[in-house]
Amino acid sequence: MPLTVELKTPLTGPYKQPTGLFINNEFVEGVDKKTFETINPTTEEAICSVHEATEKDVDIAVAAARKAFNGPWKTISPQQRGIYLTRLADIVEKNSDLLSAVESLDNGKSISMARGDVSSVVGCIRYYGGWADKITGSTVETVPDHFNYTRYEPIGVCGQIIPWNFPLLMLAWKISPALATGNTVVLKTAEQTPLSALVFAQFVKEAGFPPGVVNIISGFGKVAGAAIASHMDIDKVAFTGSTLVGRSIMKAAASSNLKKVTLELGGKSPNIVFKDADIEQAISWVNFGIYYNHGQCCCAGSRIYVQEEIYDKFIETFRKRAAANAVGDPFDEKTFQGPQVSQLQYDRIMGYIEEGKKDGAKIEVGGSRHGDKGYFIQPTIFSGVTPDMKIMKEEIFGPVCAIAKFKTEEEVIELANDTTYGLAAAVHTNDLNTAIRVSNTLKAGTVWVNCYNMIHHQLPFGGYKESGIGRELGEEALANYTQHKSVSIRLGGPIF
Numbered sequence: 001m002p003l004t005v006e007l008k009t010p011l012t013g014p015y016k017q018p019t020g021l022f023i024n025n026e027f028v029e030g031v032d033k034k035t036f037e038t039i040n041p042t043t044e045e046a047i048c049s050v051h052e053a054t055e056k057d058v059d060i061a062v063a064a065a066r067k068a069f070n071g072p073w074k075t076i077s078p079q080q081r082g083i084y085l086t087r088l089a090d091i092v093e094k095n096s097d098l099l100s101a102v103e104s105l106d107n108g109k110s111i112s113m114a115r116g117d118v119s120s121v122v123g124c125i126r127y128y129g130g131w132a133d134k135i136t137g138s139t140v141e142t143v144p145d146h147f148n149y150t151r152y153e154p155i156g157v158c159g160q161i162i163p164w165n166f167p168l169l170m171l172a173w174k175i176s177p178a179l180a181t182g183n184t185v186v187l188k189t190a191e192q193t194p195l196s197a198l199v200f201a202q203f204v205k206e207a208g209f210p211p212g213v214v215n216i217i218s219g220f221g222k223v224a225g226a227a228i229a230s231h232m233d234i235d236k237v238a239f240t241g242s243t244l245v246g247r248s249i250m251k252a253a254a255s256s257n258l259k260k261v262t263l264e265l266g267g268k269s270p271n272i273v274f275k276d277a278d279i280e281q282a283i284s285w286v287n288f289g290i291y292y293n294h295g296q297c298c299c300a301g302s303r304i305y306v307q308e309e310i311y312d313k314f315i316e317t318f319r320k321r322a323a324a325n326a327v328g329d330p331f332d333e334k335t336f337q338g339p340q341v342s343q344l345q346y347d348r349i350m351g352y353i354e355e356g357k358k359d360g361a362k363i364e365v366g367g368s369r370h371g372d373k374g375y376f377i378q379p380t381i382f383s384g385v386t387p388d389m390k391i392m393k394e395e396i397f398g399p400v401c402a403i404a405k406f407k408t409e410e411e412v413i414e415l416a417n418d419t420t421y422g423l424a425a426a427v428h429t430n431d432l433n434t435a436i437r438v439s440n441t442l443k444a445g446t447v448w449v450n451c452y453n454m455i456h457h458q459l460p461f462g463g464y465k466e467s468g469i470g471r472e473l474g475e476e477a478l479a480n481y482t483q484h485k486s487v488s489i490r491l492g493g494p495i496f
């Protein structure tokens with residue numbers, strides 16, 4: 001199979017799509033010459049095939065990353081690392097239209113959201129480019145005849161496994177802090193969405209990164225993903241995906257070489273609306289909180305708690321708002337919600353909708369397929385949902401939310417924290433005291449007040465409880481990609 005195919009998108013016209021595995025700055029075939037198709041979720045038809053990595057290819061990519069880590073990458077100054085990253089950000093920015101269009105084609109997200117993603121990708125890479133030469137240790141006074149200092153050293157070869165909901169953005173979140181701190185990477189994309197990362201890979205080479213520093217492979221979780229998690233020469237694995245697979249990654253890391261592990265997993269985030277909130281504003285954010293990216297967000301505000309005094313008015317207005325969300329062709333500029341990413345995700349979500357109906361929750365709006373082609377699901381609201389119902393407990397990862405009413409602040413805090421997850425939460429109120437009191441009590445890595453989904457690369461992001469381990473973004477992510485070394489020098493004086 002060729003290493004490049006000609007594809008076209010409605011916005012860019014024809015373009016050259018790489019299909020190979022990106023190892024050592026070149027696109028190559030897999031050792032076993034396997035390929036797999038990627039499906040357009042809007043049409044349910046194959047877009048093209050890409051080369052598939054197996055364990056043998058993971059070995060080759062890891063060897064390339066190791067060689068680069070021990071060789072050229074080690075001798076490059078932190079400032080130069082930053083220059084590579086900022087140059088990469090500039091090239092990505094210049095190619096925003098192409099990257100956004102490929103993202104919409106392969107993932108199904110609306111073009112306006114894809115553009116937002118690419119703009120965040122640029123911001124994230126540039127931000128970590130700025131960090132590269134500002135990673136400093138400290139001197140520590142212990143006793144007078146010792147001079148002590150600490151250093152932050154790169155961990156080594158990092159394996160990174162990303163999901164399909166934000167293919168380019170997850171790539172940027174993973175590689176940027178890893179490269180800024182001097183690591184090399186082998187990143188596996190999700191099997192549903194390999195295309196945009198392969199277009200991006202060309203820009204890595206163009207930005208001047210030495211061969212082997214960034215390796216990007218397409219492949220399946222159980223084969224290439226599992227090979228990364230259990231590899232004896234990978235020093236750290238970073239994973240974003242389901243809690244189920246997160247556990248298996250941790251087990252594989254533990255039973256191989258005890259590589260460092262960071263995990264960004266699922267969520268079932270509460271979105272709390274107090275009676276004193278600006279109700280129109282709150283509904284806009286609640287709508288954005290659950291339906292943004294078609295509900296395919298780890299931090300989606302999928303449990304909505306509304307204080308009883310405003311419950312009926314809230315439902316009535318929110319129902320109209322959700323029904324008005326434009327669902328359809330991702331390349332239509334007006335579209336807010338495109339198709340779900342795959343048949344499998346479509347079936348999972350429809351299964352949850354059936355569960356909700358069976359359990360006796362009330363459908364306020366939606367609940368069915370949208371159209372007759374593509375994996376489209378109507379924006380769906382369930383009201384009167386009780387804590388024991390599956391749709392209140394489990395991550396649905398689609399355009400479906402569960403609403404319940406509450407009486408008091410104490411009650412809603414208990415309800416909000418009654419989950420095994422802890423990724424995000426939101427509070428809508430005009431009372432500053434309530435906002436701060438509740439935010440500080442919620443067990444979640446991020447709390448938004450009077451807004452939702454306002455993720456920014458300068459702020460750490462990650463989960464309490466079973467939503468993950470470690471933090472991505474912000475200064476905190478640098479700690480996930482460095483080893484801290486203490487050096488203690490005896491300056492003479494008496495020996496004990």
Ligand code: TXE
Binds near residue numbers: 189
């Ligand atoms: O995830 P998987 P799936 C949640 C969401 C969704 C559910 C299932 O609830 O409905 O997970 O989605 C790779 N060893 N999230 O099945 O399987 C896989 O190839 C190593 C939340 O798509 O976890 C892909 O690259 N890797 C989430 C990545 O893991 C393995 C985003 C994610 O796939 C592997 C996505 C294995 N054994 C889904 N099995 C979030 N936190 O944002 C799979 N993979």
